[in-house]
Amino acid sequence: MYNMIGKLEEIKKQAGEEINSIGAIEELKKIEKKYLDKKQGELVQIFHSLKDLAGEEKIEVGKKANEVRSFLIEALKSKAVEIKAKEDGGSGEEWLDITIPGKKIEIGHLHPITLVRREVEGIFKSMGFNVADGPEIETQWNNFDALNFAKDHPAKDGWDTFWIKSDKAIDPDSPERLLLRPHTSPVQIRYMKEHQPPLRIIIPGRVYRNEATDASHEFQLHQVEGLMVDKDINVANFKYVILEFLKKFFKREVKIRLRPSFFPFTEPSFEIDFSCIICGGKGCRVCKQTGWIEMMGAGMVHPNVLKNAGVNSKLWTGFAFGFGLDRLVMMKYKIDDVRWFNSGDLRFLKQF
Amino acid sequence: MLFSYNWLKKYVKGLPDPQKTADLLIKHSFEVEEIKKNGNDWVLDVKVLSNRADCFSHLGIAGELAVALGKKLPAFVPLKAGLRRGKGGKFKVVVEEKNLCRRYTAILLENVKVGESPIKIKERLQFCGINSINSVVDAVNYVMLETGQPLHVFDFDKVSDVNFKVQSSKFKVLKKIIVRRAKANEKITTLDDKEYKLNESILVIADEEEPLAIAGIKGGKKAEVGSGSKNILIESANFDRLAIRKGSRSLGLRTDASLRFEHGLDPNLTMEAIGKAVNLIQDLAGGKVTGGIDFYPKPVNPWRIKLDIEKVGKILGVEITEERIIKILENLNLAVVKKNKDSVLFKVPTFRQDLKIQEDLAEEAGRFYGFEKISIQAPMVYLKPEERNENIFWEDRAKDILKEIGFSEVFNYSFISEDEKDLFGFNSADLTEIENPLSSEQKYLRPILEVSLLKNIKTNQNNFDEINIFELGKVFRKIKTKNEKCKITEERILTAMMTGERFCEMKGVVNLLLKKLGIAGASYEEFENGARINVNQSAVGCLGGFLPRILKALKISRPLTIFTLDFEALQKLSSEENNYCPISRFPSAMRDLAVLVPVKTKIAEVIAKMKQFGGVVTKEIDLFDIFEGDNISQGKKNLAFHIIYQSGDRTLSPEEIDEIHAKIVKGLEVEAGWEVRK
Secondary structure, three states, X not given: OHHHHHHHHHHHHHHHHHHHHOOOHHHHHHHHHHHHOXXXXXXXXXXXXXXXXXXXXXXXXXXXXXXXXXXXXXXXXXXXHHHHHHHHXXXXXXXXXXXXXXXXXXXXXXXXXXXXXXXHHHHHHHOXXXXXXXXXXXXXXXXXXXXXXXXXXXXXXXXXXXXXXXXXXXXXXXXXXXXXXXXXXXXHHHHXXXXXXXXXXXXXXXXXXXXXXXXXXXXXXXXXXXXXXXXXXXXXXXXXXXXXXXXXXXXXXXOEEEEEEEEOOEEEEEEEEEEOOOOOOOOOOOOOOOOEEEEEEEEEEOHHHHHHOOOOOOOOEEEEEEEEHHHHHHXXXXXXOHHHHHXXXXXXXXXX | OEEEHHHHHHHOOOOOOHHHHHHHHHHHOOEEEEEEEEOOEEEEEEEOOOOOXXXXXXXXXXXXXXXXXXXXXXXXXXXXXXXXXXXXXXEEEEEOOOOXXXXXXXXXXXXXXXXXXXXXXXXXXXXXXXXXXXXHHHHHHHHHXXXXXXXXXXXXXXXXXXXXXXOOOOEEEEEEEEEEEOOOOOEEEXXXXXXXXXXXXXXXXXXXXXXXXXXXXXEEOOOOOOOOOOOEXXXXXXXXXXXXXXXXXXXXXXXXXXXXXXXXXXXXXXXXXXXXXXHHHHHHXXXXXXXXXXXXXXXOOOEEEEXXXXXXXXXXXXXXXXXXXXXXXXXXXXXXXXXOOOEEEEEEOOOOOOOOOHHHXXXXXXXXXXXXXXXXXXXXXXXXXXXXXXXXXXXXXXXXXXXXXXXXXXXXXXXXXXXXXXXXXOXXXXXXXXXXXXXXXXXXXXXXXXXXXXXHXXXXXXXXXXXXXXXXXXXXXXXXXXXXXXXXEEEEEEEEEEEOOOHHXXXXXXXXXXXXXXXXXXXXXXXXXXXXEXXXXXXXXXXXXXXXHHHHHOOOOOOEEXXXXXXXXXXXXXXXXXXXXXXXXXXXXXXXEEXXXXXXXXXXXXXXXXXXXXXXXXXXXXXXXXXOOOOXXXXXXEEEEEXXXXXXXXXXXXXXXXXXXXXXXXXXHOOOOOEEEO
């Protein structure tokens, strides 16, 4: 047995030296044949003789033979690489093709609305606003009545509402009638009932509008509502807060303009436009040549709303505003169709 | 709503060009959606705000423009022909619904010659979207566009006669106009030859026999004014906005008249409008006023609002002088009743029904002063750090963890369809149904997130080999409370899906998620096709495969692994606490161990045994391979573990480790059918 082991050691040593000394692929092949040829190879001879051995010895020698074979194969391979590299580049070092495409690393992605919502929250938080939330199913009272909507007024037509089917017959004007909130404004009422002023909140959330969809209309959207109630809050303060927000969000100078509007829950009420961030106000396709982009509705909180939420309107005033988050996201990433947001299509989602 | 520029110009001297006129409106009053040239005129499409019923008229818009230019509102033209109040002569008016018809003004005009309207009137009607019919009908439509008051004309001779008892035996033939609710199933044929079935919620104008018009909505065929009409009755009435809105909705019929009534008109407008109508009809078709009735039992009078002058500046954040405020409000036809030291008492004209409180007056002052003149001022408030919203905080944390693991977030519609309800076997009694869905696709609110996530898998299966998605959103369920009352719940759920049969991997995701949310003590329990996830013995979610029947029906070609967690429960269990665990200064040693056990042996059981025999120094046990078949005997599986031995207070000697390892081996082999491979 030790004879055999010794012989294997010798083969290993000798073959190793032979491999080391050569410089051409042809010679390498000769060595390979000498030791590893399936019929005459020196090593193969030993494998053949294994059958004559028995028990422990057979195992030991077999193990050693395998080890030597692996060693030879490995040595031949690395020598071949070395010779080839010498022939190709001369340096003998491994050549790195840096044009090889990088491996695609898979990571997860957050929805663009989540990303932009966080950004919006961050800017308002930095100005001392809290973030509030509320349910998507609301009562008519919180959604309309408390917000000073007159009973069955055409003003409500602007809030195309999905109503929840009731199990029992219910008066369409009942304050308890349930609906899917068409705006996040009812959270104003909920929040003020729990918290006395001074208060500063934004309310991001999902809203629903019963209207047909196309590239710029969706029946399920996201809104950000804002509310600030304090001593002597005025329109000039609102202008400041919203301008600061826009400047931080778009990272550039932005102008705004206020146009008269009507919302039952604010008085006075405004529409807010901001100067087109694409053309800077000169007029382009995005702003329909007007230089302005419609952004949100806003106004000073109506005293009836404060009263309905249990806030003394003699002591406190405030402003409120609401804008579409989806539109902001579309502007930020130049997304052309609002329907991508609910598509679940990873070709879209993996871009964020 | 469409407005003729030339017409507006008639009321406002010095009106600038159409574009500038539009700019004035945009700045001070309403959005202008389009300016279109039409012949020599321009048509402005103005988005009149819903609280300004007075501006669904050329006079209303002209008023806004006049005040924007610093002038007073245009004045109304007084009625030429005198109207004898309360005396109809040949007709009577009976208002049965006094609450729904606050005013009914009617004038009888005899001997008119109905013809064609002059081109100017025809054009203006057409520009504003109204077809020309004949001179009399055109005249009242014209006045509606001018004043905002809808009017109607009846052919007086087609109204049924009634015998009225004048004295004990003397009768007089009279016409009777009745304002009443329609009877159930009563029918009317309207001017456009359509038949409508009425109901009791609808108000009608009727004669003794049948309805002549659907009040405030549309005229009827019976008393239509045509080329042969000679004597006409002009109606200028005020109907309750809610009644008209309900009626219009129940009939599915919206008209120029109903639109104006719905917004709530000033009852004092009827007289001014009918005066204009009489004047115009007489100009176009002649005729003589022979009677008139003005039913107006409770006249509406102007009201007063006290304006605290300082309040205007406080609301707007800009100083406007008292003089300027008064001037603007006077231009809007408000009158100063009394001036006090700090406040002014104003009388508000009845056509401005939107002005109720002093904030409304502040808005008027601000509008015409110019919102652009309001400067930018940082609010003076005290510092207060943000108070964290726990819901949003934990949602965001969970989303980030899943994102880091490689999952992408999806958003889906909150609705499911009728078909989906059936496929998933939901009971409609447990679902929240939408009363007015866009289509049957959005009939119910989703009770689980899986329905839409499966759609997402389908959307993506042809484009991606591997899909890992999650949604954290609301689900809606209807539950019966103790007293049998139905309650709709709205709760947050977190559901994730992964393509492939990858239970082990998904379990790893759940473990990591829970750990990162600071939740300890999670365990798994066999449940249906997978496992129920418990925390502290109460269920928080489940993990497993998905029913092949549903996958097949949805044409999803790959098996899926999914977990779903009750996020409301999860948030309550979550914690930010995370204590550092001291790292042992003593070296660890790893040994491998492979054990052959019956196929149905639970791995947890094997690990538990290893821990039991290994004791405290058995730091970690990692399963790295499970193998069945080929060289493994039938009914067995091979489990291979790395075991890490480490002590917190000393270096373990190789002999010691060998001893512990041997103890584990011995311990395992005691079990019947377990065999440690050496």
